[in-house]
Amino acid sequence: MGRLGDELKKYQRILIDTNLFIYLMERHPQYFQVAREVFEQIEKGQVYGITSILVLTEVLTKPLKDNNENLARSYKAAISTFPNLSVKNIDNNICITAAELRAKYGFKTPDAIFIATAIEEGAEVFITNDIRLKNMTEINCIIISDYLYPQ
Numbered sequence: 001m002g003r004l005g006d007e008l009k010k011y012q013r014i015l016i017d018t019n020l021f022i023y024l025m026e027r028h029p030q031y032f033q034v035a036r037e038v039f040e041q042i043e044k045g046q047v048y049g050i051t052s053i054l055v056l057t058e059v060l061t062k063p064l065k066d067n068n069e070n071l072a073r074s075y076k077a078a079i080s081t082f083p084n085l086s087v088k089n090i091d092n093n094i095c096i097t098a099a100e101l102r103a104k105y106g107f108k109t110p111d112a113i114f115i116a117t118a119i120e121e122g123a124e125v126f127i128t129n130d131i132r133l134k135n136m137t138e139i140n141c142i143i144i145s146d147y148l149y150p151q
Contacts, residue, residue, distance in 0.1 A: 015118035017128035
């Protein structure tokens with residue numbers, strides 16, 4: 001287990017941003033190992049993973065645009081069946097919390113929805129690679145590029 005795996009031991013519930021799914025599924029040359037470490041922890045039940053249903057919109061757009069039906073199908077299957085991962089719908093509370101985050105920080109709507117989902121679902125940390133989200137005070141944020149393996 002790497003440094004990120006050790007860090008995740010501090011938490012019981014984590015929210016996963018879209019970029020980690022992309023790094024894992026498309027085997028990103030720089031971020032695949034770190035993303036895999038997060039998903040292994042979820043799969044083993046060492047931490048409970050949460051994401052927003054919005055993840056489907058975000059991960060499917062490029063494969064559908066590129067007519068890559070196999071990748072689109074793989075994303076749908078992985079997200080809907082991954083062990084110890086809950087995909088949460090967007091409800092009124094999430095929308096209100098997202099609006100508050102947008103007003104306070106100027107986050108884009110998708111980012112605010114993911115963070116609001118984390119807050120409303122009681123996640124202790126939000127795992128992303130978007131450094132612009134690090135300075136919020138409502139929830140801890142792990143930036144995975146801080147945990148890259150040496151090349």
